Amino acid sequence: MAITPLDQLTAGMVLACDLKSEDGRLLFRGGTQLEERHVELLRRVGVTGAEVEPGPQTLGPEKLRQIEEYVRDFFLYANPDSPPIIAMFRMALEMTAEAVSRGWELPDANTRRASNVEHMHDLFLRGLGTPETIVKHETELASFPDIYFRIRQVLEDESASAERIAKVVGTDMSLSAKLIKLVNSPLYGLPQPLDSISRAVALVGAKELSILALGISAINYFRDIPPELVDMRTFWRHSITCGIFAKILAGTQIGLSPERCFTAGLLHDVGRLIMFKKLPYASTEAMLFARENSIPLVEAERAVMDFTHTDISRPLLEAWKFPEELSAMINYHHDPMDYPNPQESAVIHVADCLTNAVEIARGGMYVVPGVDERAWELLGLDAEAVLNSAAGQYCEQIDTIMEAFF
Amino acid sequence: MGSLFSNAITLRKSVGITDAEFVQLRDFIYEKCGIYVDIKRKYLFESRFSKRLSELGLPGFADYIKYLKFDSHKSEELARLFELVTTNETSFCRDGKQLEAFQDKVLKETLDRQRKAGRLELNIWSAGCSSGEEPYTLSILLHETLRAELPRWRIGITAVDLSRAMIERAREGVYGDYAFKTTPDDIRQRYFTPDPGGWKIKPEVSRFVTFQEMNLNDPLALKRVPRSHIVFCRNVVIYFDDAMKRKVVSAFYDNLLPGGYLMLGHSETLHKVSSSFKPVYHPGTIAYLKEG
Numbered sequence: 001m002a003i004t005p006l007d008q009l010t011a012g013m014v015l016a017c018d019l020k021s022e023d024g025r026l027l028f029r030g031g032t033q034l035e036e037r038h039v040e041l042l043r044r045v046g047v048t049g050a051e052v053e054p055g056p057q058t059l060g061p062e063k064l065r066q067i068e069e070y071v072r073d074f075f076l077y078a079n080p081d082s083p084p085i086i087a088m089f090r091m092a093l094e095m096t097a098e099a100v101s102r103g104w105e106l107p108d109a110n111t112r113r114a115s116n117v118e119h120m121h122d123l124f125l126r127g128l129g130t131p132e133t134i135v136k137h138e139t140e141l142a143s144f145p146d147i148y149f150r151i152r153q154v155l156e157d158e159s160a161s162a163e164r165i166a167k168v169v170g171t172d173m174s175l176s177a178k179l180i181k182l183v184n185s186p187l188y189g190l191p192q193p194l195d196s197i198s199r200a201v202a203l204v205g206a207k208e209l210s211i212l213a214l215g216i217s218a219i220n221y222f223r224d225i226p227p228e229l230v231d232m233r234t235f236w237r238h239s240i241t242c243g244i245f246a247k248i249l250a251g252t253q254i255g256l257s258p259e260r261c262f263t264a265g266l267l268h269d270v271g272r273l274i275m276f277k278k279l280p281y282a283s284t285e286a287m288l289f290a291r292e293n294s295i296p297l298v299e300a301e302r303a304v305m306d307f308t309h310t311d312i313s314r315p316l317l318e319a320w321k322f323p324e325e326l327s328a329m330i331n332y333h334h335d336p337m338d339y340p341n342p343q344e345s346a347v348i349h350v351a352d353c354l355t356n357a358v359e360i361a362r363g364g365m366y367v368v369p370g371v372d373e374r375a376w377e378l379l380g381l382d383a384e385a386v387l388n389s390a391a392g393q394y395c396e397q398i399d400t401i402m403e404a405f406f
Numbered sequence: 407m408g409s410l411f412s413n414a415i416t417l418r419k420s421v422g423i424t425d426a427e428f429v430q431l432r433d434f435i436y437e438k439c440g441i442y443v444d445i446k447r448k449y450l451f452e453s454r455f456s457k458r459l460s461e462l463g464l465p466g467f468a469d470y471i472k473y474l475k476f477d478s479h480k481s482e483e484l485a486r487l488f489e490l491v492t493t494n495e496t497s498f499c500r501d502g503k504q505l506e507a508f509q510d511k512v513l514k515e516t517l518d519r520q521r522k523a524g525r526l527e528l529n530i531w532s533a534g535c536s537s538g539e540e541p542y543t544l545s546i547l548l549h550e551t552l553r554a555e556l557p558r559w560r561i562g563i564t565a566v567d568l569s570r571a572m573i574e575r576a577r578e579g580v581y582g583d584y585a586f587k588t589t590p591d592d593i594r595q596r597y598f599t600p601d602p603g604g605w606k607i608k609p610e611v612s613r614f615v616t617f618q619e620m621n622l623n624d625p626l627a628l629k630r631v632p633r634s635h636i637v638f639c640r641n642v643v644i645y646f647d648d649a650m651k652r653k654v655v656s657a658f659y660d661n662l663l664p665g666g667y668l669m670l671g672h673s674e675t676l677h678k679v680s681s682s683f684k685p686v687y688h689p690g691t692i693a694y695l696k697e698g
Contacts, residue, residue, distance in 0.1 A: 064410060072417075076450050080418035089417045090409075097410045122673075282673040289644070294450055303644055304673050370449075 181404030208259035215263035245351035264329035271309030296369035420456030440650035503690030534642030538576025541565035566620035664698025
């Protein structure tokens with residue numbers, strides 16, 4: 001995006017990204033709407049210009065019709081009479097119109113197809129690898145970050161004190177930094193930013209913070225996915241978005257831990273990462289198959305490979321000795337009602353669907369998978385109110401949290 | 407901010423299908439062409455068929471099912487139905503690794519054997535050829551492999567597809583840029599001529615290929631396909647259930663001459679479907695050999 005020079009900056013413009021002074025101090029966060037006094041301040045500190053969002057255009061009826069048609073395509077697979085799906089559809093319409101009015105172009109049919117990955121080799125030919133053998137190949141080869149095991153140990157130890165937990169997490173600088181950024185993000189709405197892990201433990205709770213730490217330390221494990229196959233930023237943005245929604249939805253339920261739901265949301269597609277590593281070609285075939293047939297990826301995986309990413313996450317999380325309730329949320333996010341205690345997996349299920357819906361306005365490629373009716377009923381939510389408020393919070397928070405993690 | 411969209415916009419645009427109607431339609435489709443549709447795709451079906459229903463002026467799916475079964479236009483409607491249940495995504499030289507292995511190993515071996523036997527003929531069956539990219543690619547491969555020797559060979563490529571519209575497009579042989587996304591430029595230059603609609607396949611490539619509308623669930627039709635040295639069936643059996651897979655694969659087995667090969671799509675396998683074939687592993691693909 002081009003820099004708008006200082007003399008053209010006016011009140012009402014919105015900053016496209018964080019604005020820093022020459023010596024690196026943060027002046028204003030991205031998204032700030034400039035006021036007269038802000039422009040004055042910029043002049044005083046000698047800032048020469050800033051990146052601002054393009055002003056919104058007005059959309060004509062033809063454009064709105066195109067947007068409607070585009071968004072509708074992503075809802076072909078879901079029940080058109082389901083209240084949460086209807087709410088998601090309307091939300092996706094508004095968000096897509098907003099994006100288009102700010103200059104985003106609706107992708108055409110060709111750009112909606114996968115890139116060419118003909119050189120990819122699968123380690124297992126179809127029928128020769130079961131989810132178990134594939135996971136075994138992975139877990140025998142690569143070892144997990146040490147910090148992960150230490151956090152798990154504290155988690156398992158009921159008597160571990162808050163100080164001990166803070167100490168264990170604190171030994172990993174990059175992990176602590178991420179945790180602190182996360183807790184300082186709008187997701188937690190703290191009145192004052194905190195600057196130490198021990199404060200974070202005190203505020204969020206020892207167990208909750210270690211669960212977050214566990215999830216974040218697991219991300220580091222997946223650094224070697226071929227970038228031509230799947231853009232890792234897009235993948236983690238999907239995961240973090242699902243985490244945010246899961247945390248917000250958990251807040252509407254009695255007795256659910258928002259941190260646990262966030263972590264499960266963050267890792268809900270972890271099985272897919274193993275597929276990318278071990279079966280890159282088949283994974284791509286599945287992605288193409290999903291787009292060609294307007295079906296969710298999980299169904300395409302089943303058609304192409306005979307198993308899905310949750311079949312992979314099951315033995316994987318077991319091998320990692322992941323806490324059981326967390327594993328269940330991840331393993332059952334597509335069929336929440338198959339788990340005896342389905343409330344938490346229902347949260348991830350709805351959060352995942354919602355994530356697909358908000359991604360439409362950012363060029364997401366996959367259809368909304370649909371919300372299980374019984375799962376929705378179990379959560380007892382008012383579709384329009386809850387989902388719109390969740391989407392609003394997501395818009396405010398996602399960029400900050402992405403930045404905290406990557 | 408107020409909404410830009412009218413409140414009158416609803417997500418449901420099509421008439422609903424009941425579970426019972428869906429099962430009837432699904433079973434009908436399965437019986438006719440072996441394509442199995444999971445009930446999870448019910449809503450997808452609603453919207454895909456709703457346009458056809460309103461074209462026919464039918465109020466609901468029950469009437470549509472009756473129309474399919476009993477109307478005097480039912481055989482034309484069946485062809486329309488097949489269009490609606492198949493998706494057709496392909497390009498020239500799709501899956502280059504597999505084609506390379508095919509050309510270097512399977513094709514070479516087959517041609518050598520024919521030469522030794524003094525029978526310079528080769529039959530290939532392309533089952534599920536969509537708009538023709540695969541059989542034309544195979545014809546191009548033969549041109550590239552046989553070159554000066556080519557005029558002495560008798561080559562026949564039988565290309566079949568369920569969809570009438572696809573067969574018509576394949577016969578026309580005109581392709582837009584998208585079909586060439588996996589094609590080297592020199593291949594396009596050599597075997598296609600520019601056309602207002604994109605690129606048209608040259609007659610020397612298309613003359614080896616015979617296109618036919620064919621339902622793989624029709625055993626009599628399958629028996630009329632000339633015996634083949636090689637069968638290509640890529641990204642087709644993925645739409646079938648296990649029973650239909652077995653049926654089709656055994657028809658391929660019967661059609662193949664001894665020593666012939668079956669080639670499937672990259673991520674498709676005969677695992678759990680057939681043990682008659684001997685899998686031969688090449689980098690990039692598995693070729694299934696009919697021993698004999």
